[in-house]
Amino acid sequence: MLDAAVTRRLRQIVGDQHFKDDRQSLVAHSYDGTPMLQSLPDGVIYPESTKQVSEIMKVLAEYRIPIVSRGSGSNLCGGTVPVEGGIVMVMHRMNRILEVDMENLTATAQTGIITAEFTAHIESLGLFYPPDPSSMKISTLGGNIAECSGGLRGLKYGTTKDYVIGLEAVLANGEIIRTGGKLMKDVAGYDLTKLLVGSEGTLAIITEATLKLVPPPKSKKTMLAMYKDLYGAARTVSRIIEAKIIPATLEFMDNPTIRVVDDFAKLGLPRDMEAILLIEQDGDPEAVERDIDLIREICVSEQADRLEVAETREQAEKLLTARRSAFTALARLRPTTILEDATVPRSRIADMVLRINDIARKYNVSIATFGHAGDGNLHPTATTDARDQEEVHRVEQAFEEIFEAAIDLGGTITGEHGVGLVKAPFLEWKIGSAGIEVMKGIKRAFDPDNLLNPGKIFAKETRKRVVIQHG
Amino acid sequence: MLDAAVTRRLRQIVGDQHFKDDRQSLVAHSYDGTPMLQSLPDGVIYPESTKQVSEIMKVLAEYRIPIVSRGSGSNLCGGTVPVEGGIVMVMHRMNRILEVDMENLTATAQTGIITAEFTAHIESLGLFYPPDPSSMKISTLGGNIAECSGGLRGLKYGTTKDYVIGLEAVLANGEIIRTGGKLMKDVAGYDLTKLLVGSEGTLAIITEATLKLVPPPKSKKTMLAMYKDLYGAARTVSRIIEAKIIPATLEFMDNPTIRVVDDFAKLGLPRDMEAILLIEQDGDPEAVERDIDLIREICVSEQADRLEVAETREQAEKLLTARRSAFTALARLRPTTILEDATVPRSRIADMVLRINDIARKYNVSIATFGHAGDGNLHPTATTDARDQEEVHRVEQAFEEIFEAAIDLGGTITGEHGVGLVKAPFLEWKIGSAGIEVMKGIKRAFDPDNLLNPGKIFAKETRKRVVIQHG
Numbered sequence: 033m034l035d036a037a038v039t040r041r042l043r044q045i046v047g048d049q050h051f052k053d054d055r056q057s058l059v060a061h062s063y064d065g066t067p068m069l070q071s072l073p074d075g076v077i078y079p080e081s082t083k084q085v086s087e088i089m090k091v092l093a094e095y096r097i098p099i100v101s102r103g104s105g106s107n108l109c110g111g112t113v114p115v116e117g118g119i120v121m122v123m124h125r126m127n128r129i130l131e132v133d134m135e136n137l138t139a140t141a142q143t144g145i146i147t148a149e150f151t152a153h154i155e156s157l158g159l160f161y162p163p164d165p166s167s168m169k170i171s172t173l174g175g176n177i178a179e180c181s182g183g184l185r186g187l188k189y190g191t192t193k194d195y196v197i198g199l200e201a202v203l204a205n206g207e208i209i210r211t212g213g214k215l216m217k218d219v220a221g222y223d224l225t226k227l228l229v230g231s232e233g234t235l236a237i238i239t240e241a242t243l244k245l246v247p248p249p250k251s252k253k254t255m256l257a258m259y260k261d262l263y264g265a266a267r268t269v270s271r272i273i274e275a276k277i278i279p280a281t282l283e284f285m286d287n288p289t290i291r292v293v294d295d296f297a298k299l300g301l302p303r304d305m306e307a308i309l310l311i312e313q314d315g316d317p318e319a320v321e322r323d324i325d326l327i328r329e330i331c332v333s334e335q336a337d338r339l340e341v342a343e344t345r346e347q348a349e350k351l352l353t354a355r356r357s358a359f360t361a362l363a364r365l366r367p368t369t370i371l372e373d374a375t376v377p378r379s380r381i382a383d384m385v386l387r388i389n390d391i392a393r394k395y396n397v398s399i400a401t402f403g404h405a406g407d408g409n410l411h412p413t414a415t416t417d418a419r420d421q422e423e424v425h426r427v428e429q430a431f432e433e434i435f436e437a438a439i440d441l442g443g444t445i446t447g448e449h450g451v452g453l454v455k456a457p458f459l460e461w462k463i464g465s466a467g468i469e470v471m472k473g474i475k476r477a478f479d480p481d482n483l484l485n486p487g488k489i490f491a492k493e494t495r496k497r498v499v500i501q502h503g
Numbered sequence: 504m505l506d507a508a509v510t511r512r513l514r515q516i517v518g519d520q521h522f523k524d525d526r527q528s529l530v531a532h533s534y535d536g537t538p539m540l541q542s543l544p545d546g547v548i549y550p551e552s553t554k555q556v557s558e559i560m561k562v563l564a565e566y567r568i569p570i571v572s573r574g575s576g577s578n579l580c581g582g583t584v585p586v587e588g589g590i591v592m593v594m595h596r597m598n599r600i601l602e603v604d605m606e607n608l609t610a611t612a613q614t615g616i617i618t619a620e621f622t623a624h625i626e627s628l629g630l631f632y633p634p635d636p637s638s639m640k641i642s643t644l645g646g647n648i649a650e651c652s653g654g655l656r657g658l659k660y661g662t663t664k665d666y667v668i669g670l671e672a673v674l675a676n677g678e679i680i681r682t683g684g685k686l687m688k689d690v691a692g693y694d695l696t697k698l699l700v701g702s703e704g705t706l707a708i709i710t711e712a713t714l715k716l717v718p719p720p721k722s723k724k725t726m727l728a729m730y731k732d733l734y735g736a737a738r739t740v741s742r743i744i745e746a747k748i749i750p751a752t753l754e755f756m757d758n759p760t761i762r763v764v765d766d767f768a769k770l771g772l773p774r775d776m777e778a779i780l781l782i783e784q785d786g787d788p789e790a791v792e793r794d795i796d797l798i799r800e801i802c803v804s805e806q807a808d809r810l811e812v813a814e815t816r817e818q819a820e821k822l823l824t825a826r827r828s829a830f831t832a833l834a835r836l837r838p839t840t841i842l843e844d845a846t847v848p849r850s851r852i853a854d855m856v857l858r859i860n861d862i863a864r865k866y867n868v869s870i871a872t873f874g875h876a877g878d879g880n881l882h883p884t885a886t887t888d889a890r891d892q893e894e895v896h897r898v899e900q901a902f903e904e905i906f907e908a909a910i911d912l913g914g915t916i917t918g919e920h921g922v923g924l925v926k927a928p929f930l931e932w933k934i935g936s937a938g939i940e941v942m943k944g945i946k947r948a949f950d951p952d953n954l955l956n957p958g959k960i961f962a963k964e965t966r967k968r969v970v971i972q973h974g
Contacts, residue, residue, distance in 0.1 A: 134745055135745060135849070136744075136848045136849055137744055158747070179690065186687060186688055203937060203941070209934070209935060209937045211934070213915065214848040214913055215847075215878075215914060215915055216657060216658060216849070216878035217875075217878050217880045217915075217918035219918065220915045220930055220934060221930055221934055221938070221939075221960055222698060222706075222960075223664070223698060223700070224934075224938065224942070226694055226697035227693060227694060227698050229694070230693070230694055231693055247747030247749065273606065273607075273608055274606060276629070276718030277718070278718060315790075316787055316790040318787065318790075319789075319790065322787075375689065377606075377607045377684070377686060378606070378687070379604070406687075408686065408688075409687075442684055442685055444686055444690075446689075447686070447689060449690070451690070451691060455691070459691055463680070463681075463682070463691060464680060464681065466674060466679070467680050467692070468692075470674070470695065470949060471692050473945075473947070473948025474693055474698075474945055476944070477941060477945050477947065478944065489693075
């Protein structure tokens with residue numbers, strides 16, 4: 033419960049209609065895109081300007097009240113669940129594109145804008161903002177920045193981090209800082225811009241971002257390659273890169289995913305395939321043709337059973353549908369879908385998929401795997417039922433072993449979803465206790481009273497590592 | 504003076520021949536590439552392994568002895584001058600390339616390797632590591648990482664930061680951390696990798712780096728465009744970008760630079776030009792031809808007085824010589840050369856050059872300007888004489904105003920050289936006092952006893968801003 037004085041001051045800052053503490057509003061902001069996590073906040077606030085955010089933070093700092101800033105809450109790591117109560121700050125009113133600078137190829141926007149709306153505007157000007165998280169139709173730019181979102185174009189174009197070159201942010205004490213700028217180079221002190229990207233709302237509230245734009249590719253080509261042998265698909269991925277081709281998209285679906293997708297989208301996919309690769313290349317037309325021809329040769333020599341190269345945009349859309357419907361199709365199977373995010377060096381994808389399959393068998397759970405093969409970022413996805421605690425426990429055990437397998441293969445516990453609540457007990461596996469201590473020190477430097485998204489990234493207790501049973 | 508017990512323990516760690524405290528060794532490590540700065544260390548140590556670095560740090564932490572880690576000391580910001588004495592740690596013995604992974608397109612190397620040697624090896628394998636600081640024939644990978652070095656390819660390919668994806672580093676207390684990995688995506692906690700890049704040896708000693716490699720471009724074309732009107736050159740830069748062409752190189756030289764370069768290299772450059780642009784494009788041959796044709800049209804329509812497009816590699820080398828010899832040619836003029844690093848949004852280059860010229864006139868000093876037009880990173884270079892204190896004082900006043908002009912135009916005090924000692928009094932102008940406080944907090948989190956490169960980045964006193972006299 034908030035002190036009445038706090039409520040009064042917050043209402044004064046944003047206006048009565050932009051502060052809510054009715055039951056319905058609190059419940060609506062007690063969870064996010066992550067299954068099985070919920071915690072009620074004490075109030076929900078909707079600022080409309082950086083100045084308001086600063087004033088709000090001064091009040092919250094004075095009363096030591098925790099705050100979770102969020103956009104649409106579409107994250108999958110429990111990153112915006114207010115586990116310690118306090119205020120949820122929803123950024124949706126701060127949704128303006130402030131400038132697109134055609135000479136410097138930059139855009140500056142408030143962070144509450146929906147990513148797809150931002151992207152649409154940029155594309156209408158003939159420019160290109162590459163990060164394309166699957167959530168982009170509902171997620172905000174600020175959410176993408178907080179989580180350092182990736183997407184299907186990560187291999188060739190990088191992730192959100194690679195496009196954020198300047199930030200405005202409000203510190204825990206209400207002070208406003210500006211980092212970077214419309215500058216392609218800036219080494220004035222520590223790189224606070226890149227540090228804030230991916231900091232999951234724990235270091236500052238990001239209110240405005242300056243983003244690097246690039247010229248759009250002139251053409252694009254899409255193909256599917258289907259394999260009876262998982263290693264054939266994996267070798268194809270490695271050989272494409274070794275041939276010095278960096279495709280725009282290089283996506284993977286395993287057999288369980290293929291079956292479910294075909295049931296759902298009726299694409300006529302062959303159900304006996306162990307793997308499908310979705311491959312796209314973009315760029316100058318001649319280069320795209322040459323790359324796609326070479327990729328096709330590699331697929332054939334690696335015993336791809338079937339190849340489909342789209343000749344029209346409509347055909348391409350159909351091929352893309354296979355990959356795009358993976359999550360939706362899986363989510364229909366059972367009441368609860370847990371989409372995970374283990375990442376390995378791309379050369380270890382086949383090993384990782386086989387480990388995942390072994391682990392799923394060991395714990396008798398259903399896990400389908402799809403994801404970004406080109407950058408080794410896999411999404412093993414469990415379909416389960418939150419009401420069945422025994423099964424959920426087995427799913428959790430399986431994921432624990434999957435994270436351990438990822439680390440074992442030189443990978444990481446999260447490639448693009450963030451640590452949040454869900455991965456916090458495993459963070460030490462990746463970065464060690466010395467790494468955790470350094471990160472906690474950074475957290476204290478920004479937020480000495482631990483008000484900004486408390487309970488995230490750092491777990492009260494690190495999970496013990498189990499010994500992996502190799503399959 | 505070091506305690507005899509310290510000296511003994513350090514000698515035990517590295518062996519007698521790899522610890523020096525004779526006068527000659529101390530003097531040789533009392534300065535770096537920055538003019539007019541010198542301070543004697545108490546000892547010089549040459550570790551050969553991360554384990555030794557860790558052991559050394561434990562001893563130094565115990566005795567609270569400052570340490571400056573360095574490669575070749577070619578930096579231009581006083582970044583490796585041991586202003587508080589203590590130990591200089593030279594990384595040259597740790598110079599092995601540990602692995603080039605062709606499947607994952609990564610290289611892992613110790614940080615004491617000379618950058619050009621690393622690059623040569625990578626290129627011999629048919630791969631490409633784009634960062635190309637002008638110092639690369641003498642500078643080390645570790646120095647480049649510490650300073651986040653840029654170079655001529657920054658516009659299209661980015662800087663060192665964009666290629667560092669994993670690090671091994673030794674903390675002030677001797678603990679070893681590993682960040683990132685052979686991973687194109689990793690959001691497991693704060694991005695310590697990007698934070699350490701550009702941290703100028705103040706947060707940790709970087710011992711090993713995993714670097715992203717890319718396929719090399721298939722072809723390259725080089726041209727010079729010469730202008731009687733500075734704004735014609737500046738508009739050319741903006742119009743190339745607006746035409747959605749991102750050249751591999753887009754370099755600028757002003758009239759004073761052109762004259763000096765021509766005196767030095769006898770290239771037959773027209774001495775009445777206000778600006779020369781050196782432009783290179785690389786990529787697929789068809790795209791390169793198309794881009795160069797378009798760029799040529801833009802140059803012509805912006806009244807370029809003369810255009811030279813190289814038809815052979817030898818011709819290209821000749822054109823490149825003009826830009827490459829800028830620093831050497833200027834350095835011959837007078838005993839002391841001060842190369843600065845002010846950076847502005849690329850659309851403000853002409854404004855910045857004119858401001859620099861006005862400021863040089865106001866203080867009656869010689870400043871020639873060249874640099875990376877494509878990313879707005881200019882190198883105003885003063886030729887002076889360190890023995891003439893009165894003139895040096897005027898040069899310093901002029902640079903102070905130049906930094907202020909850069910900030911005023913939306914730029915920064917350093918684009919690629921780092922803060923070090925030289926820019927520390929100006930850092931607050933760029934990032935504000937709240938930004939400085941956050942950075943100091945990060946420093947304390949890594950290095951609570953301020954042992955790692957003390958005196959750098961953070962000044963005892965911020966310089967007061969003067970009021971700029973617009974020209």
